Amino acid sequence: MIPGEVLKHLKRVGVRLTPQRQEILQVLWERAQAGGQPVNAEEVMKRVRKRYPAISLDTVYRTLATFTREGIVNELQFKDQSRRYELVIQGEHHHHLVCLGCGYVREIAYCPEDIIKRVRESYTDFKIEEHSFTIYGYCAECRED
Amino acid sequence: MIPGEVLKHLKRVGVRLTPQRQEILQVLWERAQAGGQPVNAEEVMKRVRKRYPAISLDTVYRTLATFTREGIVNELQFKDQSRRYELVIQGEHHHHLVCLGCGYVREIAYCPEDIIKRVRESYTDFKIEEHSFTIYGYCAECRED
DNA sequence: CAATGAAATAGGAATAATTCCTAATTAGGA
DNA sequence: TCCTAATTAGGAATTATTCCTATTTCATTG
Ligand SMILES: [Mn+2]
Ligand SMILES: [Mn+2]
Ligand SMILES: [Zn+2]
Ligand SMILES: [Zn+2]
Numbered sequence: 001m002i003p004g005e006v007l008k009h010l011k012r013v014g015v016r017l018t019p020q021r022q023e024i025l026q027v028l029w030e031r032a033q034a035g036g037q038p039v040n041a042e043e044v045m046k047r048v049r050k051r052y053p054a055i056s057l058d059t060v061y062r063t064l065a066t067f068t069r070e071g072i073v074n075e076l077q078f079k080d081q082s083r084r085y086e087l088v089i090q091g092e093h094h095h096h097l098v099c100l101g102c103g104y105v106r107e108i109a110y111c112p113e114d115i116i117k118r119v120r121e122s123y124t125d126f127k128i129e130e131h132s133f134t135i136y137g138y139c140a141e142c143r144e145d
Numbered sequence: 146m147i148p149g150e151v152l153k154h155l156k157r158v159g160v161r162l163t164p165q166r167q168e169i170l171q172v173l174w175e176r177a178q179a180g181g182q183p184v185n186a187e188e189v190m191k192r193v194r195k196r197y198p199a200i201s202l203d204t205v206y207r208t209l210a211t212f213t214r215e216g217i218v219n220e221l222q223f224k225d226q227s228r229r230y231e232l233v234i235q236g237e238h239h240h241h242l243v244c245l246g247c248g249y250v251r252e253i254a255y256c257p258e259d260i261i262k263r264v265r266e267s268y269t270d271f272k273i274e275e276h277s278f279t280i281y282g283y284c285a286e287c288r289e290d
Numbered sequence: 291c292a293a294t295g296a297a298a299t300a301g302g303a304a305t306a307a308t309t310c311c312t313a314a315t316t317a318g319g320a
Numbered sequence: 321t322c323c324t325a326a327t328t329a330g331g332a333a334t335t336a337t338t339c340c341t342a343t344t345t346c347a348t349t350g
Contacts, residue, residue: 131280134278
């Protein structure tokens with residue numbers, strides 16, 4: 001299930017493949033399959049505990065941080081201060097549309113690459129590493145008018 | 146100092162102009178003048194206390210929330226989970242470049258309006274309210290290579 | 291200019307998310 | 321199989337933000 005390249009990468013950089021980590025990957029993978037709704041740490045823990053009851057929340061946090069550092073996972077920070085995670089799909093990059101009412105997330109394929117390029121060119125003393133772009137609003141169920 | 150239109154707006158929508166709120170506005174205004182480095186609630190409190198020692202942190206938070214709701218203040222949520230605030234300058238809109246090392250913030254004038262327009266057109270059942278766009282990296286002092 | 295009442299405040303408690311700590315366990319190379 | 325550095329569980333600590341409530345105050349009205 002879990003992409004072989006992910007396991008290979010972890011091995012290459014010397015990140016041990018513990019059962020906890022495998023289960024977390026599994027949960028993220030299932031999530032990605034089921035529409036790509038990102039999950040928070042609490043939710044990851046709950047889901048992992050169905051198959052691996054002893055996992056601690058701290059391990060979930062640590063693991064998600066490790067995976068994020070390794071580029072395997074995307075850590076999203078939304079403005080309701082919820083942090084959510086999603087598996088990075090190889091060679092794919094996207095942003096999100098978030099409902100301020102229910103928190104539902106949709107993916108949008110567009111990325112302001114042109115702007116990032118321009119900024120990289122004009123702010124040469126600044127080394128760009130990443131960017132976040134999120135659109136907020138109300139989904140069909142949550143909008144009032 | 147504080148833009149007259151701001152005071153007028155608050156009056157119009159029935160938000161009382163207490164000394165606490167005036168001092169907070171003053172601090173945000175001074176910040177905007179001094180380069181536009183956004184501030185967090187703690188910092189706002191410290192600065193306000195120099196002139197109004199009894200203000201409580203809760204009042205700062207409440208007031209910043211009120212101002213944000215009224216469109217007078219911008220609430221920024223960065224991915225290190227710091228929340229910072231800046232005065233909205235009438236008729237102006239910008240985004241930020243944030244250093245992952247020291248947290249220093251620079252403003253960038255570009256905005257991915259075209260993408261937002263496209264999203265608005267293709268996701269018609271979604272009512273767009275706002276957006277956030279932030280570029281992260283390392284400033285001249287913090288970059289290593 | 292005094293009375294009035296809803297709005298706002300101070301200060302401390304409560305909450306929630308995340309990180310820290312440490313003794314015990316374990317993955318995986320030798 | 322052994323060994324050791326990496327990882328973990330579980331609970332404590334920390335941090336940022338929100339909640340609570342008795343008291344104060346703004347600003348409208350008479
Ligand atoms: Mn996504
Ligand atoms: Mn700014
Ligand atoms: Zn919704
Ligand atoms: Zn820096």
